[in-house]
Every structure is written in C-alpha cells, then in structure tokens.
Amino acid sequence: MPTTATTLGEGFAARIEYDVDEDGEVEDVKVFSAETGQDLTDLLAYTGQIWDQAWNAAERHMLDQPVTKQARRAIAADMAAMCADTPYACG
Numbered sequence: 001m002p003t004t005a006t007t008l009g010e011g012f013a014a015r016i017e018y019d020v021d022e023d024g025e026v027e028d029v030k031v032f033s034a035e036t037g038q039d040l041t042d043l044l045a046y047t048g049q050i051w052d053q054a055w056n057a058a059e060r061h062m063l064d065q066p067v068t069k070q071a072r073r074a075i076a077a078d079m080a081a082m083c084a085d086t087p088y089a090c091g
Contacts, residue, residue, distance in 0.1 A: 004058065
C-alpha cells in the first residue's frame with residue numbers, strides 16, 4: 001500500500017495510504033493523523049473539500065511513481081479501446 005505525507009485543509013499534517021487497482025486508478029484511500037497516527041478516514045465522511053484534497057494527493061503521488069509494465073499495458077489497452085473504430089486506431 002503506497003503512502004504519502006501531505007498537508008490538508010489549513011495546515012493539518014496527514015499521512016495518506018491508498019491502493020491502486022489493476023487499471024492504475026487510485027482506490028481505497030485512508031487518511032491518518034501525521035502526529036498521532038489515528039485513522040481519520042471515517043471522520044472525513046468521504047465527502048467535502050478535505051476528502052477531495054486527500055484523494056487528489058493520493059492520485060498525484062501515484063502518478064509520480066515510475067510506470068510499471070502492467071500500467072503501460074493498461075494504458076495501451078485503454079487507448080486501443082478508445083481508438084478501435086477511428087482513423088487513429090493503434091495497438
């Protein structure tokens with residue numbers, strides 16, 4: 001489970017853990033207090049600006065990671081599916 005440290009809201013230090021699905025998309029984000037280690041995921045209620053900031057931080061961290069062969073294959077498959085019936089078809 002990848003982890004990143006960030007600041008949420010107006011200076012709240014947080015540690016964010018997340019999973020990445022087989023398509024390379026972020027899923028199952030969990031937010032912890034950087035100071036106490038307390039799991040704050042349920043307190044954020046999966047909505048609102050703070051939750052969005054946490055999710056975006058997880059996505060930015062994931063996108064900064066080196067691209068794996070599995071991720072490259074998923075990207076190529078997505079592109080092929082989008083372009084299959086167009087003049088831009090690629091494999």
